[in-house]
Structure formats: C-alpha cells, structure tokens
Amino acid sequence: MMERTLLEVKNLQTHFSTYRGTLRAVDGVSLTVRRGETLALVGESGCGKSVTGLSIMRLVRRPGRIIQGEISFDKEDLLKKPRAEMRQIRGGRIAMVFQDPLSTLNPAFTVQNQISESLKIHGVASGREAKERSIQLLEAMGIPAARERLRNYPHELSGGMRQRVMIAIAASCEPELLIADEPTTALDVTLQAQIMDLLAQIKKERGLAIILITHDLGIVSQFSDRAAVMYAGHIVEQGAVESLLEEPLHPYTRGLLQCVPRLGRPDLPITPIEGSVPDMAALPTGCRFAPRCPHVMEHCWQSMPLTYEPAPGRSVRCFLYGEAGDSVRGVDTT
Amino acid sequence: MLEIASGELRQLRPRMQMIFQDPFSSLNPHKTVEQIIALPLRIRGTRSREALDKRIKELLQLVGFDLSQAHRFPHQFSGGQRQRIGIARTLACEPELVIADEPVASLDVSIQAQILEILRGLQQRFRLTTVFISHDISVVSHVSQRIAIMYLGKIVEIGPAQSVIRQPLHPYTRALLDAVPRIERGAQKEAALLSGDPPSPMSIPPGCRFHTRCYLDQIPQCRSTEPQLRAVRPSHSAACHLAASQ
Ligand SMILES: Nc1ncnc2c1ncn2[C@@H]1O[C@H](COP(=O)(O)OP(=O)(O)OP(=O)(O)O)[C@@H](O)[C@H]1O
Ligand code: SF4
Ligand SMILES: [Mg+2]
Numbered sequence: 001m002m003e004r005t006l007l008e009v010k011n012l013q014t015h016f017s018t019y020r021g022t023l024r025a026v027d028g029v030s031l032t033v034r035r036g037e038t039l040a041l042v043g044e045s046g047c048g049k050s051v052t053g054l055s056i057m058r059l060v061r062r063p064g065r066i067i068q069g070e071i072s073f074d075k076e077d078l079l080k081k082p083r084a085e086m087r088q089i090r091g092g093r094i095a096m097v098f099q100d101p102l103s104t105l106n107p108a109f110t111v112q113n114q115i116s117e118s119l120k121i122h123g124v125a126s127g128r129e130a131k132e133r134s135i136q137l138l139e140a141m142g143i144p145a146a147r148e149r150l151r152n153y154p155h156e157l158s159g160g161m162r163q164r165v166m167i168a169i170a171a172s173c174e175p176e177l178l179i180a181d182e183p184t185t186a187l188d189v190t191l192q193a194q195i196m197d198l199l200a201q202i203k204k205e206r207g208l209a210i211i212l213i214t215h216d217l218g219i220v221s222q223f224s225d226r227a228a229v230m231y232a233g234h235i236v237e238q239g240a241v242e243s244l245l246e247e248p249l250h251p252y253t254r255g256l257l258q259c260v261p262r263l264g265r266p267d268l269p270i271t272p273i274e275g276s277v278p279d280m281a282a283l284p285t286g287c288r289f290a291p292r293c294p295h296v297m298e299h300c301w302q303s304m305p306l307t308y309e310p311a312p313g314r315s316v317r318c319f320l321y322g323e324a325g326d327s328v329r330g331v332d333t334t
Numbered sequence: 335m336l337e338i339a340s341g342e343l344r345q346l347r348p349r350m351q352m353i354f355q356d357p358f359s360s361l362n363p364h365k366t367v368e369q370i371i372a373l374p375l376r377i378r379g380t381r382s383r384e385a386l387d388k389r390i391k392e393l394l395q396l397v398g399f400d401l402s403q404a405h406r407f408p409h410q411f412s413g414g415q416r417q418r419i420g421i422a423r424t425l426a427c428e429p430e431l432v433i434a435d436e437p438v439a440s441l442d443v444s445i446q447a448q449i450l451e452i453l454r455g456l457q458q459r460f461r462l463t464t465v466f467i468s469h470d471i472s473v474v475s476h477v478s479q480r481i482a483i484m485y486l487g488k489i490v491e492i493g494p495a496q497s498v499i500r501q502p503l504h505p506y507t508r509a510l511l512d513a514v515p516r517i518e519r520g521a522q523k524e525a526a527l528l529s530g531d532p533p534s535p536m537s538i539p540p541g542c543r544f545h546t547r548c549y550l551d552q553i554p555q556c557r558s559t560e561p562q563l564r565a566v567r568p569s570h571s572a573a574c575h576l577a578a579s580q
Pocket of ligand 3: 049050051181
C-alpha cells in the first residue's frame, strides 16, 4: 500500500513570458510521490519550487504557462482534465497550504464561513453538520476553544493559529495529497515545531501524501521520507532522505549541506558556494550549475547533463554520474 | 536572539555602525558603489583621489568584489552582493562597534554562508566588536563568542556561546534549541515543546514573563515575582527561579 504511486510528474515545463524573454521557471521536472509519503522539494529562492506546486494544482497564472509535461494523479493526467473537474480535485483530493496564510484566507469571512465553504463546494457537509465538522477539525488541529474561534476573522488570530486554520481547511475534505509550500517560514522556531508536528500527525493518521516545499535542510531531514533538490528549474538530485543527506551526490547538494551552520558543531566549518544563482531568463548553456561547480569539466559547459540513476531510487543530473555522450539525446527534451 | 562578540577596540574614538536586514533600503539607489563607499571615507578626512581609490579597492576586496564592479548601481546587484556592499560601507567608517540586525535573514543559504564567513573573517582580523541580532540560533552560534537569549523584550539568559548551546539554563533556551530541526537525523532530541503562542508584548505576564508557556514544575514565585538574571556558572546567567536547582 505504502509504495503505491499517487502522483507522477513527467518532464513538466512551466515558463513565464517576460519583457526580458522566456523565463524557464520549471524546466523538465519529473518526480513521483507515493501514497502516504512526504516528498521534500528543496532549493534556494527562485529555483522553481512554488511554480512546481502551483503547476500540479493547475494554478499557474499568466504570464506563466504550462508548456508541456504530464501530471498523472492516481493514474489520470491532470493536464487533460476539464476545468470544472479540476476545481473539484483542487481543495478536494489535492489541497495546498501556503507560506502566508493571511494572503490566502479571505479577510472578510469568519473561520466558520471559510471551512464551511470548502466543505460545501466539495459536497462533504453543509449547514449544521458543516459547523460540527468545523469544530471537530479545529480541535484536531490543536486549536483551543474551537467553538469560539469559528466566529473569528483571520486578522483576529495569531500567526500560528492562522496556519492551523489553513491546515484545517486543507484537511477538511480528506485530501490524498497535500502540497505545503513553506508552511512554517513565517513562524518562529517554537511555532514551526508545533506546526510541523501537526502535519506529521495528520499524515500518519490519515495516510496523507505530502509535498513539502522548503529551503530548510533540517526540516527535510526531520519531516520527510524522500527529497528532491531543485536548482534553476531542474531537479538535480532525488532520493531517500537518509542517503541523500548522508551521501549527497550532486555537487550542488553537497555545497548546500556545507553552507549550513550546525548547532553545537563549531568545529564544522561552513564553506560557501561561490557565485550566485543564475538569472532564470538568461541561463547558461550546458549544466546550469557549471559556473559555480567545483568539479566542472570541459563538456559541462557545452551540453546539459541528463538525469542518471546511479542506484535504484536515486537520481542525479550531473555528468559525474553518466556518459557525456548520453546528453545529446537529452538536450532537445529539456 | 542577541549575540555579543567582544574584541579589543582598535580605534579610540567611540563609533557605532549598523548593518541592516534589507541592504537595498539602506543604499542610495542613485549612487554607484564607489560613491557609496567614498562618502564615509571623505567625511573621515580622506580627500585625495589616490588615497580614496586605494582605500575603496581594499574595502571591496575585503568583501570579495573587484574594482571593475565599483561603478555599478545597487539595483544591479543581488541581495547578497548588496549586503556585502553594505558591509564595505560600514567598514569604511572604521567603527568600534557594529550592530548587525538580521544581516542574513533574507538571504539564501549559499549566500548567507558567504556573508557569515566575511563577517567572521573581519571579526578575527580587526577584532571588531559585533552585536549580531538573529532569530536563527544556529547562525548565531556560528559567529559568536557569547550569546544572549531574549524573551518578550528581556534577556533571560546570557553566557559563553558553547555553554549556552550545550548546557542551557533557562527553559525557554532549551525549548528553542530543541525546536531547531537538525540535519543529522539522530541528533534530534525529544523536544521540550512549547505550547501556545508567545503572549503579546502589550500584556506581559506577571511574575516570570515565561510562566504561561513554561513546562517545568513551577513554584509560586514563578507567577508572582519577576526573576532577575543571576550567575549560575561563571559568566553564565539566567533569569529563572529554578535555574540553580536544575
Ligand atoms: N508571476 C510570475 N511572473 C514572472 N516570473 C515569475 C512569476 N512567478 C514566478 N516567477 C519566476 O519563476 C521562478 C521560480 O519561482 P518560484 O516562485 O517557483 O521560486 P521558489 O523556488 O518557490 O522560490 P522561493 O524560495 O523564493 O519561494 C523565479 O525566477 C521567479 O522569478
Ligand atoms: S554536470 Fe558538470 S558542472 Fe554540472 S554539476 Fe556535474 S560536474 Fe558540475
Ligand atoms: Mg516559493
């Protein structure tokens, strides 16, 4: 059961047309999420994590557009679904939680209104039943005095409480997949710990699969089963969390791990990655990490590495793990 | 969180400089990098073109730039680069004390690491006294010799960095440390989880301001008397009625 594939994204490309040209925000992303597992999507600012999440929900707005790819959810391609059906799936079988709850919750409606609305749209419950369901949900999210909270407007709640309400709404229709986009970035660490524990508990109780978007490798380590590392619109490495963090293969993953100061380990030096993330509208030809890579080779500048599988369940997009000749086929698809 | 790294003062004149979280808003958008750095040098009396150029070059090199970038404007740089320009300008003032307010909070980890290494290098080289303000205790522990932990506007613990991290005295410090998600999978401790939100600074609880979230077996004084900072170990103090008995 645990191993069954729930979501399979293949060669997803989402681009934005800007006055500076085409911005390849998500550029050939492939990933899988199994039922009941948490996949962490990790990477630095602007690498395409949120756009990947929004693409799966089909919430990309202009000037962005999904150019190609396949998003198969429970064996059906979401990109081929009519809009009405997609509206039912969104918030129903797939839910999303965002970094900033205040910009997602409607300021003009009470907590009760917003949960009931979601329950009604997806035909789960209405009227009095919806109210009882809402109370149960808020209680399950660890919100004290749930009945009173229902009458509150979003601005009357604290940051941690708002995020719990967001998660309550997301969980209200018993989704199979939750996309959590930096759900704790706006919170302090003690609140972050509470919210992450809550997500872990919901996942366990309801067998929920989660795509956890984060830039924090500590969160990746503690709260996910597998991880995908993104760099400049590509997934550069994917695998089980222990092996990925203990034996990172891609030079970028290794670099990231060496950047992070470890608590209580003043003996471990931090080593910055030289340079900075490339301009997404003017990407280098060849490997996108080449300008910063300590292992860069001649052909890294000319051609784009393919995704290789050095071990089962482990993939890495880097010439150190595959033949340079292989990339000739890869160039036109990515 | 507040961190204090003390070093010997190089200059005798008391001077203080700030490094801000958002380097962009503190850099004049109409001035080139060269002009931005030249201004404090001029004010401090460097006048000749030759001396100015030499000093600007030195300062830019200290933060990892070369002179070829000196004629560009702030908007032409990335966030991390702007933070480095801010640091170069700060150094141009030859301050005795630098207050760095969340200098890496808005930066990516790879850029954060660059800035932290620059700040650490400067601290060692010029024995610069720095107050490093940050909400990230891992970052703080990396750049500092002493750490002060604040809760609702008051310092609740202060001491040598490694002592605070390894043997925290205040229950709030311990909860903070436990809440940091560790990369090493085995390293995560069973967290002393704090329940609830921090109270509003407008209505600070009576007695110990932490008592509404404290998980220790409280004594009546916790609710009635505000605990004062007390040395429990040499130069390591905490404001907690139960600190000594732990
Ligand atoms: N509406 C838009 N118009 C133009 N470009 C966009 C738009 N939304 C995102 N982008 C660009 O797409 C790229 C990927 O953005 P995305 O939001 O996915 O990054 P991210 O990995 O989530 O970063 P962060 O960690 O900062 O949230 C970025 O270069 C961004 O500037
Ligand atoms: S393909 Fe080449 S440049 Fe890219 S990460 Fe691998 S070694 Fe470095
Ligand atoms: Mg994002």
